[in-house]
Amino acid sequence: MTAEEIRTRGESRLADVRDRLARLEADAPKDSDALLRDVDELQLAMTNVTSQLGVLVNVHPDLAAREACEKIQLEATKLNVRIAQSRPIYDALSAIDQGKLDPHARRAVELTLMDMKRAGIALDETKRKHAQELRERITQLSQTYSRNLRDDVRTVELPLSALEGTPADYRGAHPAGADGMVKVTTDPPDMAPLMAYSKDAAARLALSKAYFDRARGNIEVFDQLRHARHELAQALGYPSFAAYNLEDKMMGSPENLDRFLDDVRAAAKAPAERQYAALLDIARREDPSTQRIGAWDTQYYVARAKDERFHFDPREVRPYLEYNSVRQAILDLAAQLFDLTFTPYDPEEIWHEDAEHFSVTLNGKPAGFITLDMHPRPGKNKWATSFGYKLGLKDRQLPHNVLVCNFPDPKASKGPALMEHQQVVTFFHEFGHLVHGIVRGNVVEWARLGRPAENDFMEAPSRFLEDYVFELDVLRRFAKHVETGAVIPEDLVRRLQAARDFGDGVQVEQMTMRSRQSLRLHDDANIDRDCRTIAREVAERETRFELLDVTNWPANWEHMSSEAYAAAYGTYVWSDTIAADIRTGFTNGLMDIDAAHRYRDLVLAPGGNIPAADAVKNFLGRPYNTNAFKERLAKSG
């Protein structure tokens, strides 16, 4: 797919959307079924433009192609606002007798009308125009923010001794140069093992500083972005962007989110105190002058503590986790749990030869496609994300979902591409998103219901799937020693399980602290202040750890470019509490296939057809609560 093809296709698809819009506005069908069908087709056509661009801009190796995506994305934003602000469509939809609609059609109408209100349909002409301009500006600033992060990879030169403590395959992949120095980059797969294992505190600090120094230009970009978001929210009648951003989520409001975070922090306090004391004890044995542990060293000391307490050393697991066998294991697990199959195929168009493509069946019927683009390369998104490439709608369009990750590359590795257990957890996590997309994409009938309406539910299915990487049954199937072929010993898995939750207290505190940062960054009162100051204030109040003295955080925080997370980073902890409750529905263990099928059909399949809370309730037989999450936290060491 070339830049030219992206441009031509994007423009012709946008032209098609414009035609549909013009026809609807000129002559909206009087019959409500026909009207709904036309509006739905319009929404689907629009989604088909934006989904593909959202993937390509993050993965295409050619700069010109990524730029072409950004240009079309901007046009799409304008058109999206035009649609959402269309008076004729709004009036026609409002005139429908909703009592005569089936529940899903009614919900699609309700949500569409809500979107239109949130886009400023009620404003006068001048203000609508203003809201439109702000939307464009927000898109441009978000694009710049993401681009600055994608393009900024730092390389740090460290003495060879900095590799002491890191796994053997990692040392092999980082030979010293003539000057005796080794190079480590801020790309996640390169950085993670050093941060977790290097015994050299100065090296960990240097790499962390480089990481948080990335995208300096984003400080100004982010402050402008927050400003534009705020201005938009105010123009639409909201007190703050935080209020606007949380309104359509399960959390509902900044007040609710603050209360939720307080509640979770209270539950995390005792385990966090115990765990922090344990980490500090280790740090002081290494260096008696240690006052506080650096936030960047959390992972390192948690790993040390797990080793001391549970005799669990993640390096011991690493030789069992080769990328290709992990990938196959995930496909096999999804097959067993959810009746999915994955068959490699060659698509007509690709963006990079590294991406792998599979056609999917569900219960033996064609159910869509997945693409795995799993290894780092220049210009590619640095995070681990699941994208919808094509929305699935029952009997109309098969879903196509894409994973974009940065795991060790078997082709680029000097030795076997071994993964950290934590990376395998991330792989399962992202695969959870992907399964969700495929399953609901074969059930949902309306484009507006293609995904759950509440974005803060979206992490629950993926958090839930993470637990499978700790199951003996699952691990013993694929985790074989890369040299000897021996299956992972049960004793090692038991130690992995025992150590699993240790550190959750401090980690939950860190996540709630970040959630609060994301919220405060979008508060009315903070809008004119430097983003770094706001983030630091929250951190100083809410963390036990020492902060880097100079950092560009939150200007290099990937999530901040997207409205899925902007003021709502709390989504992760929120979803965690739901995922923990979902687990209680698996009374016979996670490998209970009947429970897995019920989970698939009741929680994943409905998509946006019903409120997320109802889907969970249907599975559990009661409303969801945070008890399971808190119990697990209390026992986390």
Ligand SMILES: [Zn+2]
């Ligand atoms: Zn996720």
